[in-house]
Amino acid sequence: MNNKKVGLLALVGKRYKNHVGSVLQAYALQSVIEKLGFECEIIDFEPPIDIKEILAENLMKSIITRGFKWTFLIGLGLIPRLKKRVKSYRIFKKTYLNLTPRAFKNEEDLESLNYDVYVVGSDVVWSPKHRSKALKIYLLDFVKNKKKISYAASVWHPIPNRLYPIYKNLLRYFDFLSVREKTSVRYLKRCGIKINPEIVLDPTLLLSKEEWKKISKPPEKVIEKPYIIFYDVHHAKGLLSEVFSIAKKKRVNVVTESPFLIEPKNPKVYSFYTYSPAEFLWLIENAEYVITTSLHGTIFSVLFQKPFYSIKPAADPDNKIVDFLETMGLEDRFVQNPKDLKHLSFDNDINWKAAKKKLERKINTSIRFLKKALR
Numbered sequence: 268m269n270n271k272k273v274g275l276l277a278l279v280g281k282r283y284k285n286h287v288g289s290v291l292q293a294y295a296l297q298s299v300i301e302k303l304g305f306e307c308e309i310i311d312f313e314p315p316i317d318i319k320e321i322l323a324e325n326l327m328k329s330i331i332t333r334g335f336k337w338t339f340l341i342g343l344g345l346i347p348r349l350k351k352r353v354k355s356y357r358i359f360k361k362t363y364l365n366l367t368p369r370a371f372k373n374e375e376d377l378e379s380l381n382y383d384v385y386v387v388g389s390d391v392v393w394s395p396k397h398r399s400k401a402l403k404i405y406l407l408d409f410v411k412n413k414k415k416i417s418y419a420a421s422v423w424h425p426i427p428n429r430l431y432p433i434y435k436n437l438l439r440y441f442d443f444l445s446v447r448e449k450t451s452v453r454y455l456k457r458c459g460i461k462i463n464p465e466i467v468l469d470p471t472l473l474l475s476k477e478e479w480k481k482i483s484k485p486p487e488k489v490i491e492k493p494y495i496i497f498y499d500v501h502h503a504k505g506l507l508s509e510v511f512s513i514a515k516k517k518r519v520n521v522v523t524e525s526p527f528l529i530e531p532k533n534p535k536v537y538s539f540y541t542y543s544p545a546e547f548l549w550l551i552e553n554a555e556y557v558i559t560t561s562l563h564g565t566i567f568s569v570l571f572q573k574p575f576y577s578i579k580p581a582a583d584p585d586n587k588i589v590d591f592l593e594t595m596g597l598e599d600r601f602v603q604n605p606k607d608l609k610h611l612s613f614d615n616d617i618n619w620k621a622a623k624k625k626l627e628r629k630i631n632t633s634i635r636f637l638k639k640a641l642r
Contacts, residue, residue, distance in 0.1 A: 355541060393405060
């Protein structure tokens with residue numbers, strides 16, 4: 268074990284971000300850094316959040332895409348399920364994430380940390396939608412005279428002109444710079460940065476299917492197979508009815524993240540909203556098909572070689588998914604309009620051998636970048 272200590276800053280904390288993609292990519296990057304021989308600790312940073320603003324935004328999005336009645340019914344069953352979800356994520360984090368003993372709330376607190384190397388990433392750590400104080404922290408403004416590395420950082424949304432100086436001024440102090448998507452490179456270059464960021468894989472792709480299986484576990488509630496995993500984090504309009512129609516046609520059940528569903532008689536519908544990331548992995552591994560608007564729903568479909576389609580999100584940019592599928596040569600698995608699903612084949616006719624070759628090459632490049640940056 269190398270004596271160097273690495274402080275990893277990601278979009279996750281003991282109480283922050285109970286989101287499967289955020290948690291699993293933090294776990295993956297921590298695991299890879301440790302496999303390379305370094306001690307790694309995830310910095311438990313909780314950015315200031317306006318709960319009322321977030322709830323209002325999500326409420327409006329749900330009403331627009333799924334209607335008032337649907338949103339109202341979800342709200343009725345949400346509180347007890349939310350408590351259960353928080354508990355399952357807390358247990359997973361305690362078991363698998365090496366988080367700092369204390370949580371950090373601001374830049375002054377973070378300045379007390381003392382690691383040999385600081386790594387920020389992956390996930391949308393550099394989104395311009397962060398409040399400016401949080402954005403500066405994710406750009407490692409609090410780190411003085413220590414090595415700074417970004418691994419697979421994502422910008423996701425275009426950067427407004429008013430924020431150009433923040434990105435330009437703070438990124439020049441990075442020793443090694445990498446991002447997750449080619450669109451992130453384009454957005455950062457518009458800010459006037461001199462460095463050319465390297466494009467590397469999301470860290471979840473750096474662990475093998477076998478490594479993920481080691482931490483997956485079946486849910487307590489028996490899920491009746493076969494089933495479609497329907498993971499719709501971005502609420503694509505009209506997608507739900509199409510999924511039910513396909514499930515009925517294929518005679519499979521539906522497993523979805525929605526915390527509350529009006530269950531049709533056929534197919535059966537299960538919610539994995541309260542499940543831990545370990546149970547999510549098991550569900551993907553054992554699914555018949557996957558339909559998703561999520562990058563990590565797409566990634567784990569590829570890792571477990573499941574027939575899948577990725578759907579264009581309703582309001583958010585689709586660049587995270589599109590850039591990844593282009594890297595894998597799987598652009599044909601991206602669907603612009605949910606209505607097009609009814610015309611598509613759900614047979615497992617994906618050329619997994621070709622995709623695996625491309626993935627292996629990109630894994631080697633990504634590991635090489637991380638190894639060079641850390642050493």
